[in-house]
Amino acid sequence: MKVIVIGLGAMGSAAAQHLAERGCSVRGFDQFTPPHSQGSSHGLTRIFRQAYFEDHRYVPLLIRSFELWQKLERDTGGRLLHLPGALVLGPVNGRLVKRSAESATKFGLPHEILGASELKRRYPVFDIRPDTHGLLEKNAGYLRLEGCVEQHLRQAAKAGAKLHTNKPILDWQDEQPGSSITVRTAKGTYSADHLVITAGPWAPQVLASLALPMRTTRQVLYWFSPKGSIEHYREDRLPVYLIEAEGNELLLYGFPLTGPDSEGVKVALHGSEEACTPQTICRDIRLSDEQSIRARLANTLPELAGRLLRAETCLYTVTPDENFLLGTHPHNPAVTIAAGFSGHGFKFAPVIGEIIADLVLLGSTAANIDMFSLNRFRSAQPVPP
Ligand SMILES: Cc1cc2nc3c(=O)[nH]c(=O)nc-3n(C[C@H](O)[C@H](O)[C@H](O)COP(=O)(O)OP(=O)(O)OC[C@H]3O[C@@H](n4cnc5c(N)ncnc54)[C@H](O)[C@@H]3O)c2cc1C
Numbered sequence: 001m002k003v004i005v006i007g008l009g010a011m012g013s014a015a016a017q018h019l020a021e022r023g024c025s026v027r028g029f030d031q032f033t034p035p036h037s038q039g040s041s042h043g044l045t046r047i048f049r050q051a052y053f054e055d056h057r058y059v060p061l062l063i064r065s066f067e068l069w070q071k072l073e074r075d076t077g078g079r080l081l082h083l084p085g086a087l088v089l090g091p092v093n094g095r096l097v098k099r100s101a102e103s104a105t106k107f108g109l110p111h112e113i114l115g116a117s118e119l120k121r122r123y124p125v126f127d128i129r130p131d132t133h134g135l136l137e138k139n140a141g142y143l144r145l146e147g148c149v150e151q152h153l154r155q156a157a158k159a160g161a162k163l164h165t166n167k168p169i170l171d172w173q174d175e176q177p178g179s180s181i182t183v184r185t186a187k188g189t190y191s192a193d194h195l196v197i198t199a200g201p202w203a204p205q206v207l208a209s210l211a212l213p214m215r216t217t218r219q220v221l222y223w224f225s226p227k228g229s230i231e232h233y234r235e236d237r238l239p240v241y242l243i244e245a246e247g248n249e250l251l252l253y254g255f256p257l258t259g260p261d262s263e264g265v266k267v268a269l270h271g272s273e274e275a276c277t278p279q280t281i282c283r284d285i286r287l288s289d290e291q292s293i294r295a296r297l298a299n300t301l302p303e304l305a306g307r308l309l310r311a312e313t314c315l316y317t318v319t320p321d322e323n324f325l326l327g328t329h330p331h332n333p334a335v336t337i338a339a340g341f342s343g344h345g346f347k348f349a350p351v352i353g354e355i356i357a358d359l360v361l362l363g364s365t366a367a368n369i370d371m372f373s374l375n376r377f378r379s380a381q382p383v384p385p
Pocket of ligand 1: 006007008009010011012029030031032034038039040041043045046047048167168169170198199200201202203206219220221268314315316338339340341342343344345346347348
């Protein structure tokens with residue numbers, strides 16, 4: 001079967017690999033040369049965790065993703081997944097600790113619950129309040145994201161995929177469901193039996209005719225040189241972490257030191273109200289960005305807020321319920337869509353690639369993807385083709 005993939009970022013690179021390895025004749029297109037810094041997949045690292053507070057229905061997908069990341073490492077001989085653990089911090093009955101514990105218990109994921117005094121003893125970098133609890137998950141940590149995209153693309157090419165970079169797809173035709181799909185570039189057209197659209201933050205534009213509810217927002221990542229000793233931030237002492245938001249605050253998350261000391265320690269806020277597109281995003285770092293991260297660090301990791309070494313912007317593509325959009329195009333069974341990863345999709349990339357290959361080749365998947373249905377926001381009145 002001939003398949004065209006539009007977008008070779010996190011999801012498209014994985015889809016290209018799985019489709020090519022399962023015997024499809026794959027042509028992948030990207031407007032840039034991935035990994036690149038214009039979309040949602042840059043900034044060195046992404047958190048990987050399985051005890052999912054967001055919804056326990058994600059856990060089977062994460063367990064499969066964990067296997068597939070490890071397989072990718074074995075097949076390519078490179079280290080992509082680091083497992084210093086993941087620590088969620090918050091009130092014992094708060095969303096992060098309670099719901100992570102529920103997911104971990106339900107699926108038998110190795111974890112520990114830590115009280116305030118133990119947290120203070122093990123992790124002196126945090127400002128721990130007496131009512132703070134922590135859940136430390138063992139098989140969790142971070143992925144080296146640019147390496148992950150590179151390796152997925154390399155494996156795809158090895159399995160025969162033809163990858164076209166710096167070649168934007170200008171439009172695609174789906175006017176005759178059941179016939180072949182044609183995509184147009186500045187230099188010519190290409191046809192295939194099936195089209196996969198993994199356009200990341202460009203998805204609202206590429207899929208404009210479907211008017212799927214997706215909002216792209218501006219996010220900022222920061223790398224600080226800590227005020228005190230950097231030793232506390234080394235990977236053997238500090239896991240990745242997420243700290244529950246209170247009131248109007250945003251969830252804070254961060255990483256241990258993942259590179260040379262001179263790179264600094266990465267930290268960020270999850271979510272933002274600043275809507276933009278990949279074309280309109282303000283990529284400059286404003287004084288107000290730095291002020292907001294420093295304000296949040298002041299009562300969570302005060303010693304981390306030393307000199308700001310570097311900061312960069314990135315884009316989330318968020319759905320109203322923050323669950324993904326994954327499935328077959330509502331009006332054309334020859335088009336598969338994966339979008340709206342809502343700021344937490346990277347860790348799923350290989351399992352999303354596998355599911356896309358199922359949908360393309362079998363028309364269905366054994367994985368439970370009901371909550372990602374493209375129709376869930378329009379149950380009242382389906383939009384006619
Ligand atoms: C700051 C930040 C922190 C995050 N942290 C985490 C985390 O810790 N853990 C986690 O699991 N997830 C995290 N995420 C989310 C995760 O990174 C994203 O969900 C994921 O990278 C999205 O992948 P994608 O393939 O949808 O988009 P992308 O990787 O951006 O890929 C889309 C690709 O499509 C191409 N494209 C678009 N339109 C066209 C066209 N017309 N023609 C050709 N090519 C086209 C683009 O050039 C791009 O390469 C974070 C995201 C951000 C921004």
